[in-house]
Amino acid sequence: MAANNDSIGRTVTVTLLLCLVCSIIVSAAAVLLKDTQLKNKDLDRKKNILAAAKIDYQGKDVDALFNEKIIAKHVDLKTGKYVEKPSGYKDAKRAAKEPSLSTELTREQDIASIKRTANVMPVYLVNKDDALEKVILPVHGYGLWSTLYGFLALENDLNTVVGFGFYSHAETPGLGGEVDNPKWKALWPGKKIYAEGSMEPKIGLVKGTVVPGAPNAEFKIDALSGATLTSDGVTKLVQFWMGGNGFANFLTNLKAGES
Numbered sequence: 354m355a356a357n358n359d360s361i362g363r364t365v366t367v368t369l370l371l372c373l374v375c376s377i378i379v380s381a382a383a384v385l386l387k388d389t390q391l392k393n394k395d396l397d398r399k400k401n402i403l404a405a406a407k408i409d410y411q412g413k414d415v416d417a418l419f420n421e422k423i424i425a426k427h428v429d430l431k432t433g434k435y436v437e438k439p440s441g442y443k444d445a446k447r448a449a450k451e452p453s454l455s456t457e458l459t460r461e462q463d464i465a466s467i468k469r470t471a472n473v474m475p476v477y478l479v480n481k482d483d484a485l486e487k488v489i490l491p492v493h494g495y496g497l498w499s500t501l502y503g504f505l506a507l508e509n510d511l512n513t514v515v516g517f518g519f520y521s522h523a524e525t526p527g528l529g530g531e532v533d534n535p536k537w538k539a540l541w542p543g544k545k546i547y548a549e550g551s552m553e554p555k556i557g558l559v560k561g562t563v564v565p566g567a568p569n570a571e572f573k574i575d576a577l578s579g580a581t582l583t584s585d586g587v588t589k590l591v592q593f594w595m596g597g598n599g600f601a602n603f604l605t606n607l608k609a610g611e612s
């Protein structure tokens with residue numbers, strides 16, 4: 354006599370087998386796709402660095418373009434000097450979690466709400482005819498819901514913005530997520546980080562529309578409407594990374610022709 358397909362034993366067996374097969378498929382996909390995922394992540398980082406530097410990568414071999422145009426180095430934030438990556442250093446994000454590779458920020462220092470900074474950070478340079486043309490710096494800090502990660506590119510005066518953009522965040526689409534709006538990003542090129550003779554960042558987002566030519570307009574960018582908290586976060590993260598606990602020492606050295 355045929356066994357009862359609706360018995361509890363059969364139902365449980367089929368369910369368990371189905372779970373086993375599905376978990377094998379998902380695990381295999383995760384393992385097999387890991388390399389592709391890492392490669393895509395690296396490619397995305399390179400695209401974002403090129404985009405901040407206003408180097409058009411559309412329709413081009415991004416790896417080749419990046420290798421041709423960008424010089425990647427590492428900088429000790431305290432001394433502002435170029436260094437080799439310390440042993441055990443994989444990337445800045447992981448280094449910031451490792452006590453031996455990072456520094457805890459005091460509450461007054463931590464305006465970007467990031468708790469710790471990696472002691473050594475990557476920087477990217479674009480040279481033209483053997484002279485510095487642009488420098489691209491990684492920045493991150495807390496918005497409303499998430500840490501925003503991006504790149505800020507400066508001209509060789511080490512003060513004028515070439516481009517700015519985030520490659521990772523979880524702010525609300527349409528509100529804080531408007532940091533990705535090309536119209537908003539287009540407000541950044543030409544803005545200045547520091548006032549003449551100072552290394553205290555003056556740049557920041559302000560409510561309303563910045564009128565070109567108005568007093569201090571070169572330091573002001575329109576805040577995102579309906580997203581004051583994200584906007585404040587963006588101001589603070591830019592000010593942090595351009596300040597004394599960020600890249601100011603490096604930029605000072607670079608300006609003096611030494612690093």
Ligand SMILES: Cc1cc2nc3c(=O)[nH]c(=O)nc-3n(C[C@H](O)[C@H](O)[C@H](O)COP(=O)(O)O)c2cc1C
Binds near residue numbers: 497498577581583
């Ligand atoms: C569902 C939801 C999502 C929100 N997302 C953001 C956001 O991503 N960034 C932000 O600054 N404010 C966001 N807000 C609004 C803030 O709660 C707050 O009201 C706003 O920052 C005030 O900005 P305003 O003065 O420009 O209106 C969100 C509000 C709600 C209800």
